[in-house]
Amino acid sequence: MNTTIRAEAANATAFWTDHATVLRREAADGVFHGFASLHSGSFADMVRLVARMPEFERATLVIEKAGDRQYSAAEIVRLATRADFPA
Numbered sequence: 001m002n003t004t005i006r007a008e009a010a011n012a013t014a015f016w017t018d019h020a021t022v023l024r025r026e027a028a029d030g031v032f033h034g035f036a037s038l039h040s041g042s043f044a045d046m047v048r049l050v051a052r053m054p055e056f057e058r059a060t061l062v063i064e065k066a067g068d069r070q071y072s073a074a075e076i077v078r079l080a081t082r083a084d085f086p087a
Contacts, residue, residue, distance in 0.1 A: 019065075021064050023063075058077075
């Protein structure tokens with residue numbers, strides 16, 4: 001389900017509760033990337049998980065959000081510090 005219109009969330013709750021998966025960066029664009037999922041859950045949970053990892057480990061991962069796009073390690077850290085990030 002695509003929850004964005006012009007890259008803005010349709011509503012804040014849907015943005016954070018969308019399904020997401022954590023993948024290794026090198027596997028994210030491969031043919032079998034759907035089978036390379038390390039973790040899955042809500043987007044907020046995956047952001048929280050990756051943001052708490054050591055920087056060297058976080059740098060090897062991306063989050064793929066359902067219907068939207070992939071988020072890099074730098075974007076994940078920024079998302080975790082947003083005022084609307086669920087506690």
